[in-house]
Amino acid sequence: MDRASSNLVELRDLKVAFDGVQVLHGIDLNVGRGEAVGLVGESGCGKSVTWLAALGLLPGKASVTGSVRLDGQELAGGPREAFEQVRGGRIAMIFQDPSSSLNPVLRIGRQIVEALSLHRGLRGDPAKREALRLLDMVGIPDARRRFDLYPHEFSGGQCQRLMIAMALAGEPDLLIADEPTTALDATIQAQILDLLIQLRAETGMATVFISHDLGAVSQVCERVCVMYAGRIVEEGSVAELFSEPRHPYTRGLFDAIPRIDGPRQRLIPIPGTVPNPKHLPEGCSFQPRCFRAVEACRSERPVLDTSADGRQLACFRPVQANEPVEPRARVTEDMLL
Ligand SMILES: Nc1ncnc2c1ncn2[C@@H]1O[C@H](COP(=O)(O)OP(=O)(O)OP(=O)(O)O)[C@@H](O)[C@H]1O
Ligand code: SF4
Ligand SMILES: [Mg+2]
Numbered sequence: 001m002d003r004a005s006s007n008l009v010e011l012r013d014l015k016v017a018f019d020g021v022q023v024l025h026g027i028d029l030n031v032g033r034g035e036a037v038g039l040v041g042e043s044g045c046g047k048s049v050t051w052l053a054a055l056g057l058l059p060g061k062a063s064v065t066g067s068v069r070l071d072g073q074e075l076a077g078g079p080r081e082a083f084e085q086v087r088g089g090r091i092a093m094i095f096q097d098p099s100s101s102l103n104p105v106l107r108i109g110r111q112i113v114e115a116l117s118l119h120r121g122l123r124g125d126p127a128k129r130e131a132l133r134l135l136d137m138v139g140i141p142d143a144r145r146r147f148d149l150y151p152h153e154f155s156g157g158q159c160q161r162l163m164i165a166m167a168l169a170g171e172p173d174l175l176i177a178d179e180p181t182t183a184l185d186a187t188i189q190a191q192i193l194d195l196l197i198q199l200r201a202e203t204g205m206a207t208v209f210i211s212h213d214l215g216a217v218s219q220v221c222e223r224v225c226v227m228y229a230g231r232i233v234e235e236g237s238v239a240e241l242f243s244e245p246r247h248p249y250t251r252g253l254f255d256a257i258p259r260i261d262g263p264r265q266r267l268i269p270i271p272g273t274v275p276n277p278k279h280l281p282e283g284c285s286f287q288p289r290c291f292r293a294v295e296a297c298r299s300e301r302p303v304l305d306t307s308a309d310g311r312q313l314a315c316f317r318p319v320q321a322n323e324p325v326e327p328r329a330r331v332t333e334d335m336l337l
Contacts, residue, residue, distance in 0.1 A: 007069075008033045008173055008206050009054070009091075014066035016046075016053045023277045024049055025230045026066070028304070031174060036200060036207040038217035038238070040253065041227035044274045047210045050227075051176050055091060056083035089119045092167035096179040098159035101166060102151040108162055109147035112169055119170035134165040137202075139195060157188035164195065168203070175200075176208040181216065193219055214257060218242055226250045229275055229285035232304055235312035246311060246318040248290045284316070292317045 007030040016024035024046045031037050039047045052058045054068045068076040070090065075082050095101065103111055112131040116122040122130055135143035138161040151159055160180060167175055177196060181189040193216055200207050209220045217224055224241050226234040226249065234247035245251045252270035272289040275281060281288050284297040296316055304314040
């Protein structure tokens with residue numbers, strides 16, 4: 001096993017097509033041991049498909065190519081068992097909807113005990129003790145009494161906690177959280193984010209946090225990858241990206257969210273929508289929506305490159321520091337309706 005790399009997971013040139021339509025165009029992404037990486041972008045950009053592909057969870061009709069290494073060991077193209085051993089064990093994934101992970105007809109305690117038996121070989125009293133410890137760890141009050149309840153007897157936020165407890169049963173090195181708080185109200189969202197931060201601090205597991213919510217990403221993550229139309233278009237530390245977004249798309253995402261600090265400003269949504277993967281524009285995929293597009297952007301596609309100051313960016317005309325959005329990208333009243 002090659003352990004020379006400090007990365008826990010390395011995705012290289014990961015591509016996915018459904019029925020001949022390419023939706024992921026070559027993703028290169030590293031996750032370091034214990035690191036928290038955010039993945040942001042509008043709906044349909046390929047955030048979920050990236051990790052479903054990496055874990056071998058896409059349906060058979062999906063064509064997946066590229067390399068997925070865990071601790072230097074290649075998983076892609078290998079036997080199904082290689083993925084199965086890793087999933088739920090060294091890498092766990094939680095989703096927006098807990099019902100996709102919790103079985104509605106099994107008591108919650110039994111589900112966690114089964115996960116402990118599968119991934120850690122625990123049975124009987126030691127398994128029950130560990131399940132109670134996990135329930136306690138994710139903040140389920142009175143876990144001993146609630147051990148034998150069914151999922152529907154818990155609230156939405158508690159179900160999310162139960163799903164996290166199941167994910168922790170395999171003592172994962174990496175937890176992939178795909179929009180884990182989107183369906184919850186704001187107070188519960190904040191609690192689940194706090195829980196993810198606390199668990200990472202306690203266990204040292206790496207986290208991939210997929211979200212539309214840039215605020216949540218900044219709380220949970222150290223590094224962020226911004227995706228657009230099946231590609232990573234900008235990558236950097238949270239501090240860099242939030243203080244000075246360089247890609248016009250990243251800048252657009254920031255301009256479209258309300259600020260709680262600073263003067264009140266009109267929000268500027270990015271005009272238009274994410275293109276259909278079947279009909280991607282020529283050149284840069286973001287070009288029809290971009291306030292900085294020039295002629296070259298319509299014929300050539302920028303590749304993700306490291307700029308002189310070490311930022312990763314795919315753009316011919318990056319945004320300059322404090323540059324206002326140009327008038328032609330400002331939305332008209334009818335776009336706001
Ligand atoms: N099973 C599938 N069959 C066909 N196309 C799919 C399938 N799953 C995803 N896609 C397509 O792949 C593209 C990327 O989808 P993906 O679910 O990764 O987006 P996302 O960034 O996670 O969006 P969201 O924020 O809405 O979850 C989309 O165009 C989507 O329609
Ligand atoms: S390459 Fe051109 S169109 Fe694409 S984001 Fe940069 S400026 Fe905009
Ligand atoms: Mg998704």
